[in-house]
Amino acid sequence: MTAGSRPLRADAARNRDKLLRAATVVFGERGLEAPLEEVARRAGVSIGTLYNHFPTREALFDAIFPERLAALERIATAALEDPSPWDGFTGYVEGLFALQAEDRGLNDAVAQRFPAAAELNEASRECLRHTERIIERAKEGGGLRADFEPQDLAVLVWAMSQVIRESMDTAPRAWRRCLAFFLDGLRADAAHPIAEPALTQGQMIRIVERSAPRG
Amino acid sequence: MTAGSRPLRADAARNRDKLLRAATVVFGERGLEAPLEEVARRAGVSIGTLYNHFPTREALFDAIFPERLAALERIATAALEDPSPWDGFTGYVEGLFALQAEDRGLNDAVAQRFPAAAELNEASRECLRHTERIIERAKEGGGLRADFEPQDLAVLVWAMSQVIRESMDTAPRAWRRCLAFFLDGLRADAAHPIAEPALTQGQMIRIVERSAPRG
DNA sequence: ACAAAAGTCGAGGCTTCCCTCATGTTCCGT
DNA sequence: ACGGAACATGAGGGAAGCCTCGACTTTTGT
Numbered sequence: 509m510t511a512g513s514r515p516l517r518a519d520a521a522r523n524r525d526k527l528l529r530a531a532t533v534v535f536g537e538r539g540l541e542a543p544l545e546e547v548a549r550r551a552g553v554s555i556g557t558l559y560n561h562f563p564t565r566e567a568l569f570d571a572i573f574p575e576r577l578a579a580l581e582r583i584a585t586a587a588l589e590d591p592s593p594w595d596g597f598t599g600y601v602e603g604l605f606a607l608q609a610e611d612r613g614l615n616d617a618v619a620q621r622f623p624a625a626a627e628l629n630e631a632s633r634e635c636l637r638h639t640e641r642i643i644e645r646a647k648e649g650g651g652l653r654a655d656f657e658p659q660d661l662a663v664l665v666w667a668m669s670q671v672i673r674e675s676m677d678t679a680p681r682a683w684r685r686c687l688a689f690f691l692d693g694l695r696a697d698a699a700h701p702i703a704e705p706a707l708t709q710g711q712m713i714r715i716v717e718r719s720a721p722r723g
Numbered sequence: 724m725t726a727g728s729r730p731l732r733a734d735a736a737r738n739r740d741k742l743l744r745a746a747t748v749v750f751g752e753r754g755l756e757a758p759l760e761e762v763a764r765r766a767g768v769s770i771g772t773l774y775n776h777f778p779t780r781e782a783l784f785d786a787i788f789p790e791r792l793a794a795l796e797r798i799a800t801a802a803l804e805d806p807s808p809w810d811g812f813t814g815y816v817e818g819l820f821a822l823q824a825e826d827r828g829l830n831d832a833v834a835q836r837f838p839a840a841a842e843l844n845e846a847s848r849e850c851l852r853h854t855e856r857i858i859e860r861a862k863e864g865g866g867l868r869a870d871f872e873p874q875d876l877a878v879l880v881w882a883m884s885q886v887i888r889e890s891m892d893t894a895p896r897a898w899r900r901c902l903a904f905f906l907d908g909l910r911a912d913a914a915h916p917i918a919e920p921a922l923t924q925g926q927m928i929r930i931v932e933r934s935a936p937r938g
Numbered sequence: 939a940c941a942a943a944a945g946t947c948g949a950g951g952c953t954t955c956c957c958t959c960a961t962g963t964t965c966c967g968t
Numbered sequence: 969a970c971g972g973a974a975c976a977t978g979a980g981g982g983a984a985g986c987c988t989c990g991a992c993t994t995t996t997g998t
Contacts, residue, residue: 517964517966518966520975523976543956545956553976553977554976555978556975556976557976559957560975660901664904666886666889667883667885669885670881670882670885671878674934675926675930681919685875685919685920686875686879689875689908690904690908693908693909694907698907698913699907700907702904703903711890711893711894715889715893718893729944732943732996734944734994734995735944735945769947770986770987771947771948771987772947774988778987780986
């Protein structure tokens with residue numbers, strides 16, 4: 509909140525708050541593609557009012573998720589302070605997916621399904637910076653295989669986000685098993701050479717920018 | 724083709740064929756949710772004719788994909804004949820994902836996104852039966868970890884189908900790297916105990932039946 | 939060659955979701 | 969307690985897809 513503009517009128521501030529609460533619930537249940545009209549309905553407010561406060565869907569994301577990603581910062585900090593770099597790494601990854609498994613919206617957000625959400629993606633990128641340190645530390649500690657790159661974690665997030673999406677209603681812990689298999693492949697002593705190189709930064713950017721909701 | 728009904732009129736047979744070719748192309752490019760009107764347009768036929776031949780989207784799937792999955796049978800046979808059970812296993816999995824990476828529709832189909840496509844899902848299930856043998860053989864050979872279950876392969880397919888979806892345009896081979904990490908975690912000598920049990924058959928069924936296109 | 943059967947056509951009704959804007963209401967400083 | 973600024977409202981127009989149905993055209997058997 510840059511607070512550049514006048515303070516909101518009392519009723520407007522109340523409505524904005526109701527909208528944010530409703531959006532949090534609706535996106536959590538239905539994912540980031542939930543109809544905005546349901547958000548308005550749930551907030552007890554007209555669709556026009558929703559658009560008054562948040563001219564685009566992405567503006568709503570930006571108002572909701574950066575704060576939510578603060579939880580991730582805490583998890584990252586704990587990871588960097590873990591005496592075992594490997595445990596720190598796995599703890600971070602598990603914490604991340606546990607968050608995703610509790611909220612369809614967050615799951616979509618972390619998988620970068622809406623490139624137009626500027627602040628959200630900025631927050632994601634901020635997290636990624638922690639991630640690099642966690643990965644580097646785990647490699648130096650000898651637990652994590654040396655050829656694992658930060659971009660590989662982004663790919664893992666795509667993969668796990670789908671597992672979570674499919675299974676979260678019926679078997680909310682199922683992703684843990686999938687992740688365990690994967691993590692066993694990331695240990696230094698499990699490493700076999702891999703011919704395919706990691707995605708470049710440029711490729712990542714191009715992919716994320718393309719990934720519209722349904723395109 | 725049970726050939727229970729009369730033979731089609733000549734023009735009708737031609738149109739049916741054009742529709743199948745068009746659908747193959749369109750689904751291949753856009754995935755199983757592609758607009759049917761584009762299929763009709765591409766076939767040079769009206770939307771009404773499309774519905775004459777295929778009353779539902781799923782009927783189209785059933786007419787296209789079971790044949791396509793025959794390629795998988797061949798890959799499975801090769802896997803079972805590989806002198807190394809582990810190489811057979813990895814070869815099968817790579818062959819499967821390579822197919823998915825060439826065709827968005829097949830990628831969606833294998834991930835079971837349309838439970839109503841009866842014959843398609845029957846064909847998928849048939850493949851799964853080969854899969855069980857391949858997995859069993861790889862475990863007995865000592866290459867594959869003992870706690871890997873056939874349902875885990877289905878989960879892997881969800882995961883990889885998403886990686887493929889995201890990356891196939893920009894980095895068509897990127898999935899290979901992700902799979903390599905995963906496979907390193909499936910080797911018997913990389914195995915660490917996993918607390919979370921595999922999905923049960925019942926859970927799998929419930930999940931697949933829920934997974935509507937967008938719901 | 940002709941009529942009945944078989945097949946084709948596409949406009950149009952339906953749904954869902956998007957977003958806007960003219961009108962009406964509420965708040966707030968004076 | 970009043971006037972203007974700020975805000976809320978929801979009907980409605982638009983886009984995309986789905987699917988149907990009655991009018992029309994082609995095939996085929998005789």
